[in-house]
Amino acid sequence: MSYSLDTPSAQTLKSEAKSLRQDRARAGQMLTHSAALEEVARAHGFRDWNTARAALPERVAVPFQVGMRVKGFYLEQPFTGLVLGVQLAHNMQNYTLTIHFDEPVNVTPNFMFAALRQRVVTTVDIHGVSPALRGNGQPQMRVLRA
Incomplete structure (x- = not known):
């Protein structure tokens, strides 16, 4: 499998899930962490969180950047x-x-x-x-x- 630089890492999706939970809490809607992970995974085109976690790298360290x-x-x-x-x-x-x-x-x-x-x-x-x-x-x- 090939990852492009716009491929999110598992850590990125976890951060998005945390932000989603905080946004929902401010709106008065409680959301569990696992439900937030599932929702974020589906938003990125994965069937569920386990599928996303298996497919994505933990972190992507890049020595070269576009525009460098x-x-x-x-x-x-x-x-x-x-x-x-x-x-x-x-x-x-x-x-x-x-x-x-x-x-x-x-x-x-x-x-x-x-x-x-x-x-x-x-x-x-x-x-x-x-x-x-x-x-x-x-x-x-x-x-x-x-």
């Missing part, structure tokens, strides 16, 4: 750019990033002709290093905060 400025090396060429998209991979260890480079990067090994890329989608680990390697053993992508 980054720098690094793509195919061993330096770049600076902007993160346009982030998605947590199914293994909960890697992230798929969409990065728009400030200046196009030439990705050809020889300079007889140019193959420029300005936007790439890549998979990196929590440290910003791609698990995919080039023929020389170097990672395809290294991403750092700018």
Whole structure:
């Protein structure tokens, strides 16, 4: 299963249930915590709280955010750019990033002709290093905060 950054965590749903209980209490309607959890789970499209709890991660820690400025090396060429998209991979260890480079990067090994890329989608680990390697053993992508 893949989680995007708009996927709520179980902790987020618990917080929503607590807020719902408080709102209902102010309106004079008593609601048990378990009933609030069930209602919040259904509002997020789950059958019930147990289904939601089983499907959602406990917490999602994200080293990269949409709109973050980054720098690094793509195919061993330096770049600076902007993160346009982030998605947590199914293994909960890697992230798929969409990065728009400030200046196009030439990705050809020889300079007889140019193959420029300005936007790439890549998979990196929590440290910003791609698990995919080039023929020389170097990672395809290294991403750092700018």
